[in-house]
Amino acid sequence: MSGTHRLRLIGWVVALATVAAVVGGCSSGTTMQNVWKDPAYTAGPMKKAIVFGIVQTSGARRTLEDSFVSSLAAQGVKATPSYELFPGDTVDKEAARAKIVAEGYDAIVVSKAIGKEQQTTYTGGTTYWGGYYGGMGAYGTGTTMTTEYVTFENSIWDPNGEGRLIWSGNTETLNPDSGPKFASSLIGKLMPEFAKAGLVPPMAQPK
Secondary structure, three states, X not given: OOHHHHHHHHHXXXXXXXXXXXXXXXXXXXXXXXXXXXXXXXXXXXOEEEEEEEOOOHHHHHHHHHHHHHHHHHXXXXXXEHHHXXXXXXXXXXXXXXXXXXOOOOEEEEEEEEEEEEEEEEEOOEEEEOHHHHOEEEEOOOEEEEEEEEEEEEEEEEOOOOOEEEEEEEEEEEOOOOOHHHHHHHHHHHHHHHHHOOOOOOOOOOO
């Protein structure tokens, strides 16, 4: 194999490795940010919660709320999606809270979409050196990759009294899938945080 061909082969291996690293680093995942709990809250795990998913479409709202309800039920919390009590797109805050208290709920779980950001990265083609006589050249086409970050504000409220914030935490999801997969990634990150804060019963450890 000539020196030029050998250098080209090495260049292609490096290029493929770079692409693999970029693709691998852009897989979907959710991280927690700015977690806070009211230190004065001592009521223990919630027993009956209503879930509000504040997103752009009614279909996404139902998917998110149903996923929360299912995950909370698995932790022993009786939960209801808000669309069952409040099917409309807008809800009067005080009237809603009065109904929630009357129905015996001890917690309001809110998950609200607050931001979406896209970042575009360009990876150029590979350059090789062909030796003194071969000169220098470039081959391979560049790759443009778009990374999307979606941020949700998540909170738990006590509906009694004047209604106070018990817990809050933001989540950032990288390249979110749509529908149930996104909800699973989001809630899968939140539920251990709820358990850590004592707001749901301790999660069962895998055997």
